[in-house]
Amino acid sequence: MLELDHLAISAETLEEGRAYAEAALGVRLQPGGQHPHFGTHNVLLGLEDGLYLEVIAIDPTAPKPPYPRWFDLDRFAGTPRITNWICRANNLTAAVASYPGAGRPVALERGDLRWQMAVPDTGILPYDGMFPPLIEWSGTAHPAQRLTASGCRLTRLMIRHPRAADLQSEISAELADDRIAFEQGPCGFNAEFATPAGPRVLE
Numbered sequence: 286m287l288e289l290d291h292l293a294i295s296a297e298t299l300e301e302g303r304a305y306a307e308a309a310l311g312v313r314l315q316p317g318g319q320h321p322h323f324g325t326h327n328v329l330l331g332l333e334d335g336l337y338l339e340v341i342a343i344d345p346t347a348p349k350p351p352y353p354r355w356f357d358l359d360r361f362a363g364t365p366r367i368t369n370w371i372c373r374a375n376n377l378t379a380a381v382a383s384y385p386g387a388g389r390p391v392a393l394e395r396g397d398l399r400w401q402m403a404v405p406d407t408g409i410l411p412y413d414g415m416f417p418p419l420i421e422w423s424g425t426a427h428p429a430q431r432l433t434a435s436g437c438r439l440t441r442l443m444i445r446h447p448r449a450a451d452l453q454s455e456i457s458a459e460l461a462d463d464r465i466a467f468e469q470g471p472c473g474f475n476a477e478f479a480t481p482a483g484p485r486v487l488e
Contacts, residue, residue, distance in 0.1 A: 289336065289464070290371045291339060294338065312481070317329045322350065323355050324349055330435050331433060334438060355391075355418070367476055371419075372418070374419050377421035380403070401420065401421045438480075445469070445472060475487075
């Protein structure tokens with residue numbers, strides 16, 4: 286089975302992504318860290334219900350890896366926006382056997398956090414990148430446990446794609462979450478949050 290783990294906002298620079306998320310939600314994000322394997326870095330926001338939000342961008346101080354970066358960041362351009370909804374698997378090996386388009390598991394670590402992420406060789410996920418990246422955390426450590434509570438809670442996540450019904454059909458057998466909905470249309474996301482300042486939306 287799969288569970289929603291976190292949401293990712295991609296940005297051309299981390300500063301632009303942070304400014305977008307903080308202005309939209311009315312809260313401050315916290316420091317994250319670097320991902321040397323993919324040459325990226327992030328900042329984070331703790332959400333209720335064990336979720337978190339990350340803003341991720343290419344790290345200009347890191348060498349470019351000799352393979353595509355995750356989240357298709359090599360081709361990202363434009364304003365900051367939600368680009369990925371990451372789902373947690375209890376057994377990533379079994380999950381990628383069921384969804385071979387999700388990619389191959391890559392072992393990663395930061396501090397005492399250890400995880401595996403399925404990443405396609407091209408860096409591009411199925412359904413024009415709208416298929417969820419699959420992750421498996423090692424042990425019980427998880428970023429959401431370490432982040433200061435923001436008072437923000439995801440209430441609804443709309444996933445749009447021209448073949449939304451196919452994506453929903455493919456993933457629904459493994460994922461049951463009343464907050465997640467699918468809609469036919471141009472690729473994109475609409476995430477609604479309850480925040481200390483009232484309802485807010487990220488796209």
